[in-house]
Amino acid sequence: MGKNEREIRVDEMGLAFAKTMMIFTVIGIVLMVLPAIAYFMGINQYVPLTEAHKYWRLSANDFWLNVTGRTVTGYSWIFDHLDKTDCLSMIGVLLLMITPLLSMLAAVVKAEDRTYRVLLLIAALEFIASILVKSLVAAASGAKKVVKK
Amino acid sequence: MVAFAYAGFYHVFDDVIVGGDSMAWWFWPLFMFVFTLLIGIISPVSGVGGGVLFVPLSTIITPFNIDFIRGAGLVMAVTSALSSVPYLIRKGLANIRIFAIIAPVMVITSVVGGWVGLWVTNAYPNGKYLIKVLLGAIILLVFFIMVSSKRVEFPEVKEEDRDSLSKKLNIWGEYYEPDLDAIIEYTTKNTPIAIVTFAVIGFVAGMFGLGAGWANVPVLNMLMGVPIKVATATSMLIITANAPAIGIYLTKGAILPLIVVPSILGITIGARIGAKVAEIIKPKFVRWLVLAILFIAGVLNIIKGLQGMHVIPPILPGV
Numbered sequence: 485m486g487k488n489e490r491e492i493r494v495d496e497m498g499l500a501f502a503k504t505m506m507i508f509t510v511i512g513i514v515l516m517v518l519p520a521i522a523y524f525m526g527i528n529q530y531v532p533l534t535e536a537h538k539y540w541r542l543s544a545n546d547f548w549l550n551v552t553g554r555t556v557t558g559y560s561w562i563f564d565h566l567d568k569t570d571c572l573s574m575i576g577v578l579l580l581m582i583t584p585l586l587s588m589l590a591a592v593v594k595a596e597d598r599t600y601r602v603l604l605l606i607a608a609l610e611f612i613a614s615i616l617v618k619s620l621v622a623a624a625s626g627a628k629k630v631v632k633k
Numbered sequence: 634m635v636a637f638a639y640a641g642f643y644h645v646f647d648d649v650i651v652g653g654d655s656m657a658w659w660f661w662p663l664f665m666f667v668f669t670l671l672i673g674i675i676s677p678v679s680g681v682g683g684g685v686l687f688v689p690l691s692t693i694i695t696p697f698n699i700d701f702i703r704g705a706g707l708v709m710a711v712t713s714a715l716s717s718v719p720y721l722i723r724k725g726l727a728n729i730r731i732f733a734i735i736a737p738v739m740v741i742t743s744v745v746g747g748w749v750g751l752w753v754t755n756a757y758p759n760g761k762y763l764i765k766v767l768l769g770a771i772i773l774l775v776f777f778i779m780v781s782s783k784r785v786e787f788p789e790v791k792e793e794d795r796d797s798l799s800k801k802l803n804i805w806g807e808y809y810e811p812d813l814d815a816i817i818e819y820t821t822k823n824t825p826i827a828i829v830t831f832a833v834i835g836f837v838a839g840m841f842g843l844g845a846g847w848a849n850v851p852v853l854n855m856l857m858g859v860p861i862k863v864a865t866a867t868s869m870l871i872i873t874a875n876a877p878a879i880g881i882y883l884t885k886g887a888i889l890p891l892i893v894v895p896s897i898l899g900i901t902i903g904a905r906i907g908a909k910v911a912e913i914i915k916p917k918f919v920r921w922l923v924l925a926i927l928f929i930a931g932v933l934n935i936i937k938g939l940q941g942m943h944v945i946p947p948i949l950p951g952v
Contacts, residue, residue, distance in 0.1 A: 497733075501729055509715040533658055547886070556886030562883070570891075574883065577879065600730065610744075
């Protein structure tokens with residue numbers, strides 16, 4: 485620490501944002517890594533490692549067609565197979581995806597300035613809309629490819 | 634020169650991993666861990682998302698399909714930002730006030746850009762190459778402006794330079810600069826123009842599925858007048874707003890734990906090291922690192938665009 489270093493002033497909303505982000509990032513990574521370790525050990529796999537190794541050069545659509553006989557077009561491949569370690573690992577990824585949203589909401593609660601509270605709330609609502617829109621677009625484009633096949 | 638280095642690198646690795654499938658399956662997860670650890674260290678120092686470095690290099694080196702590489706790249710870029718941002722906020726380097734003003738604009742324009750991008754790809758399959766050339770030209774323009782400008786490490790924003798929005802929203806921040814052994818206080822200028830610029834950046838980033846770090850840093854630093862370290866750290870904070878795009882790859886099944894998990898572990902550990910390095914590293918070095926990344930990104934985009942339009946013969950792989 486330098487002789488001129490004093491306590492840095494940081495916004496309360498910034499600190500709430502940072503704390504929430506740190507907590508949920510750690511939880512998300514743990515939720516992703518622990519089932520993945522079981523997956524790497526060969527326990528209860530949805531996609532066996534040898535199969536993944538065989539087809540990982542193919543596009544995502546062709547990969548799933550070869551491995552499971554059907555393409556993936558939504559979140560059901562995760563939620564329908566939560567007893568499988570590789571699918572369970574994706575819950576961690578989902579949590580990481582929504583961590584910025586949770587952080588923004590925490591900052592909204594702590595924001596002292598009304599303008600920043602409104603701005604962060606708008607960003608949070610747009611974030612939710614963005615998740616829905618992007619997921620729907622992907623599902624729609626995936627469905628098209630299945631029809632073509 | 635960059636193109637020759639890129640092509641040479643590709644051929645060396647092509648010889649090493651011809652049909653990388655012949656390697657034992659565990660080799661690649663282990664490789665991804667070491668590879669992403671190095672990217673994780675560079676990312677917070679430069680303010681450029683890990684995905685920008687990860688995707689083009691992985692396309693050359695690894696046997697994985699581009700779908701899985703893009704999916705892993707996005708999860709990695711977001712996770713590296715999530716891992717380093719809390720530390721950077723507490724140190725006063727990543728500024729939530731600037732984020733709160735930019736995020737509502739960028740999130741919405743990136744979604745609109747994504748829609749337009751899909752429409753352009755369907756309607757004009759070759760149009761994306763022309764825009765890649767334009768994008769490369771813009772990046773090089775930013776590079777030359779940054780090279781020719783002076784004192785961007787600590788830009789001075791006088792009270793009379795501040796715009797009314799900056800004053801009204803009371804945009805400020807401070808951080809400790811060990812290089813000067815002093816606390817640097819900063820504010821912003823040109824806020825309304827910066828908001829419009831970020832709207833355009835969000836649109837372009839969404840349209841072409843790019844990260845926005847390459848553009849965030851110069852706009853924050855040169856247009857808004859925040860110190861280069863704050864610009865790189867706040868750029869990481871802005872990158873977290875890209876997280877909803879993970880949904881695209883999850884719903885396509887393009888995220889596999891076999892690739893993503895070792896990469897995330899590597900980038901997370903690397904980003905923590907990188908965030909500490911970002912605090913103590915000399916601002917001049919950060920500036921040159923950002924410039925080097927901008928230059929390479931600009932040249933590669935132009936070459937890839939011209940290659941896609943068949944204006945020049947194929948030089949770069951994976952286009």
